[in-house]
Amino acid sequence: MNKRRFLSVAAALAAFAGLPALAQDKPKELKIGVATFLSGPASVFGVPAKAAAEMIAEDINKKGGVGGVPVTLSFIDEGAGGEALVSNYRRLVQDEKVDVTFSAISSGSCIQLAPLAEDLKMMNFMWDCGAASILEAKKYRYNFRTQANATPEMLAVLIYLLKTKPDFKTIAVVNQDYAWGRESWEIFSTALKQMKPDVRVVAELFPKFGAPDYSTEISRLMALKPDVVLTTSWGGDLDTLVRQANQRGLLQQSAFVLGIGETSLQRLGKDLPEGLIVGARGDHWFLHPEMKNDAAFKAFNEAFKAKTGAWPIYSVYHMQQAFSALQGAYDKAIKANGGKWPTREQVVDATAGLEFKGWGRPLTIRPEDNQGLEAQLVGVTKAAPGYDFKVLDNMMLFDPKPITNPPGTKSVDWLKTLTPDFAKMNVPTFRHGD
Amino acid sequence: MDSTLAILAILDGVSYAALVFLVSVGLSLVFGVLRIVNVAHGSLYAYGAYVAATLSLVVAPISPWLTFPALLVAAVIVGVVVGGLMERFLLRPVYGREDVLQLLITFAVFMIMDNLQRLIWGVQPIFAAEPVKLLPNVSVFGVNYTAYQVILLPLVAAATLIGLRYFLRYTLAGAVILAVTEDREAATAIGVDARKVFLVTFMIGAGLAALGGALASPTTSLAPGMGADMIVLSFAVAATAGLGQIEGAAVTALMIGLSRAFIIYIQPEFEVLVPYLLMVIVLLVRPMGLFGVNRVRKI
Numbered sequence: 147m148n149k150r151r152f153l154s155v156a157a158a159l160a161a162f163a164g165l166p167a168l169a170q171d172k173p174k175e176l177k178i179g180v181a182t183f184l185s186g187p188a189s190v191f192g193v194p195a196k197a198a199a200e201m202i203a204e205d206i207n208k209k210g211g212v213g214g215v216p217v218t219l220s221f222i223d224e225g226a227g228g229e230a231l232v233s234n235y236r237r238l239v240q241d242e243k244v245d246v247t248f249s250a251i252s253s254g255s256c257i258q259l260a261p262l263a264e265d266l267k268m269m270n271f272m273w274d275c276g277a278a279s280i281l282e283a284k285k286y287r288y289n290f291r292t293q294a295n296a297t298p299e300m301l302a303v304l305i306y307l308l309k310t311k312p313d314f315k316t317i318a319v320v321n322q323d324y325a326w327g328r329e330s331w332e333i334f335s336t337a338l339k340q341m342k343p344d345v346r347v348v349a350e351l352f353p354k355f356g357a358p359d360y361s362t363e364i365s366r367l368m369a370l371k372p373d374v375v376l377t378t379s380w381g382g383d384l385d386t387l388v389r390q391a392n393q394r395g396l397l398q399q400s401a402f403v404l405g406i407g408e409t410s411l412q413r414l415g416k417d418l419p420e421g422l423i424v425g426a427r428g429d430h431w432f433l434h435p436e437m438k439n440d441a442a443f444k445a446f447n448e449a450f451k452a453k454t455g456a457w458p459i460y461s462v463y464h465m466q467q468a469f470s471a472l473q474g475a476y477d478k479a480i481k482a483n484g485g486k487w488p489t490r491e492q493v494v495d496a497t498a499g500l501e502f503k504g505w506g507r508p509l510t511i512r513p514e515d516n517q518g519l520e521a522q523l524v525g526v527t528k529a530a531p532g533y534d535f536k537v538l539d540n541m542m543l544f545d546p547k548p549i550t551n552p553p554g555t556k557s558v559d560w561l562k563t564l565t566p567d568f569a570k571m572n573v574p575t576f577r578h579g580d
Numbered sequence: 581m582d583s584t585l586a587i588l589a590i591l592d593g594v595s596y597a598a599l600v601f602l603v604s605v606g607l608s609l610v611f612g613v614l615r616i617v618n619v620a621h622g623s624l625y626a627y628g629a630y631v632a633a634t635l636s637l638v639v640a641p642i643s644p645w646l647t648f649p650a651l652l653v654a655a656v657i658v659g660v661v662v663g664g665l666m667e668r669f670l671l672r673p674v675y676g677r678e679d680v681l682q683l684l685i686t687f688a689v690f691m692i693m694d695n696l697q698r699l700i701w702g703v704q705p706i707f708a709a710e711p712v713k714l715l716p717n718v719s720v721f722g723v724n725y726t727a728y729q730v731i732l733l734p735l736v737a738a739a740t741l742i743g744l745r746y747f748l749r750y751t752l753a754g755a756v757i758l759a760v761t762e763d764r765e766a767a768t769a770i771g772v773d774a775r776k777v778f779l780v781t782f783m784i785g786a787g788l789a790a791l792g793g794a795l796a797s798p799t800t801s802l803a804p805g806m807g808a809d810m811i812v813l814s815f816a817v818a819a820t821a822g823l824g825q826i827e828g829a830a831v832t833a834l835m836i837g838l839s840r841a842f843i844i845y846i847q848p849e850f851e852v853l854v855p856y857l858l859m860v861i862v863l864l865v866r867p868m869g870l871f872g873v874n875r876v877r878k879i
Contacts, residue, residue, distance in 0.1 A: 185694075185695075185698065185804060186804055186805050187803055187804055187805045189698070189703035189804055190703055190704055190705065190803070192703075193702075193703045323852060349848070350848070351844070351848050352848065352849070352851075353851060353852075354809075354851070354852045356803075356805055356806065356809045357809075358599075358796055358799075358800040358806065358809070358810070359596060359599065359796075359799065359800060361592050361595060361596065361725075361729055362589070362592035362593075362596065362840065362841045362844040362845075363844060363848075365588045365589075365591070365592050365723055365725070366588075366844060366845055368722075368723040368724065369584075369585060369588060369721075369722075369723055381705060381801075381803060382705035382800075382801035382802070382803030382806070383801070385705045385707060385801040386705075386707075386799075386800045386801040389707060389709060389801075390799060393709070393712055393713070393717075393726050394717065394723075394724040394725065394726060395717070395724045413704060413705055413707070417709075456704070
């Protein structure tokens with residue numbers, strides 16, 4: 147055997163020997179563990195998000211999977227809470243050996259699970275929880291947030307209010323008495339004090355989470371007559387508050403701001419008056435002004451409505467973002483790995499600084515703190531032909547960077563540096579139907 | 581706080597107290613007669629609300645006024661069907677056994693009913709406000725109230741209290757229930773069918789919880805978890821009143837309703853604390869509850 151022939155046989159043998167090794171490296175499936183609320187009041191977000199996850203996974207698999215590998219889903223219920231949630235998460239990682247987890251909706255769950263994911267070296271996308279402090283307190287390697295945190299979400303709503311109703315003098319808040327209700331008000335009120343110091347807070351009401359009745363709060367607000375009433379409540383609580391307030395004429399007396407009201411619009415139907423300011427925890431709206439003519443976006447919305455009977459809400463779009471980030475991270479890591487299936491560490495490396503797109507404007511995962519930068523959409527309710535509920539009009543789309551606290555700063559500390567000029571930023575406005 | 585605000589707070593307090601009384605009185609009645617702490621009481625409240633909303637949505641297109649009888653029908657259906665089945669097949673076998681068994685069984689029923697509720701009605705909040713819309717608003721010092729909340733609910737609560745008192749003290753069926761409550765063995769010896777008494781009482785208790793839910797349904801969103809919230813409040817009322825005390829439940833509900841309303845006007849931070857603070861204070865002074873006494877008639 148001459149040298150050249152020897153080399154070609156050796157190369158062929160090496161290639162042959164290499165093939166099974168490459169096939170072994172590429173898994174048969176990519177297992178995703180998803181923590182979402184399947185029980186309790188927050189299942190208003192969690193159950194639609196689960197339906198979306200199933201739909202998206204099916205679609206990904208139809209198109210060949212992530213990097214050619216089909217995805218499979220395992221769900222755990224955040225409603226179980228506490229120790230049960232932690233045990234279930236451990237089971238997902240250690241027994242079911244999932245490759246990545248999407249957890250969770252509640253900031254309480256994220257605070258519990260993020261350190262655990264880090265210990266287990268499990269790549270985790272915090273796909274919906276909003277507490278800014280989670281990524282401010284510690285630099286994580288394996289935890290990423292694939293959407294904004296509460297700071298830009300509240301700041302966008304406040305700037306919208308200041309731009310559209312600049313002359314208000316008094317404000318009251320009615321938020322649920324738990325972490326989100328308190329934290330969102332802290333963000334909003336801190337920024338408000340900086341940007342419009344002359345406003346007087348006339349009532350801070352934090353009724354019990356799941357309260358069946360707001361009569362007394364409404365009476366007090368009717369007696370106080372604040373110019374603006376803010377609420378960041380959600381789910382059944384928000385529906386009850388808004389309907390009771392409407393029945394008694396409070397919505398006509400004060401300007402209402404529903405910080406994350408997008409999820410309630412379809413349920414509240416025709417009962418909701420026009421002119422209420424509504425936030426969407428991101429640029430999430432099934433009639434997104436820059437996306438509504440996108441064929442894939444329309445098809446997704448139609449398919450979701452056909453499956454669940456309702457148009458998608460923000461938790462559905464957040465779920466889409468988690469999948470888009472996963473796909474983007476794997477594609478980037480595979481490319482960086484010369485086309486081979488990447489290790490988890492390589493995917494984690496690829497996720498930091500990732501740019502990806504969900505069903506809104508493009509997003510970035512900031513490499514310094516793994517915080518997602520997500521645009522914000524805020525609008526005002528309006529009746530529109532063809533819909534038996536109020537849609538959003540005069541929508542402003544906020545770029546994420548200027549309204550998100552910079553890496554290394556604490557949200558509230560950064561908010562205290564804002565000035566009245568901050569609200570004068572240029573923000574494009576879109577009419578419904580434009 | 582000026583007198584105007586005080587009057588507003590009283591109106592709010594009374595309407596809230598009416599709802600709290602309607603829910604908690606069923607729990608008290610069941611405990612007074614059956615000696616059972618029914619953890620599933622909150623589920624009966626939730627089912628009353630969901631069935632009422634479902635019926636209301638069905639009858640409203642025929643005539644919106646039919647939604648009022650629908651509320652009552654819902655309470656009867658839940659009381660008789662769910663309450664009846666629960667007593668007959670789950671509670672009857674464990675009478676006289678350890679208390680913990682009854683607690684476990686009613687807790688299991690609560691869990692099952694909670695899951696079943698999500699299967700039947702889903703997780704999205706439901707709202708059926710027709711009865712509230714039919715009645716006019718009442719203006720007090722420029723503040724609008726719905727007549728449903730400040731007039732109808734307190735009237736129904738008062739009628740329930742008077743009706744229950746009359747039933748228990750002035751009718752034969754009521755006398756039989758009291759006899760079984762006082763001394764089951766003696767009552768059985770003179771020919772009273774204690775099993776039937778237990779069944780009927782449990783159905784009434786369940787029906788009252790369902791009535792509370794049905795009456796709340798036009799004003800509130802029906803969502804997963806609503807039963808769990810109400811059971812905690814009902815226990816606080818029943819414990820403060822003295823378990824088994826019907827009039828006590830009314831007084832305690834009024835105390836809680838009024839204190840809660842005033843605290844929202846004065847110091848809203850303490851709103852959540854009010855029912856439990858009242859309970860702790862009362863139980864420290866009177867461990868048997870406001871109206872509870874040792875070895876006397878319980879209802």
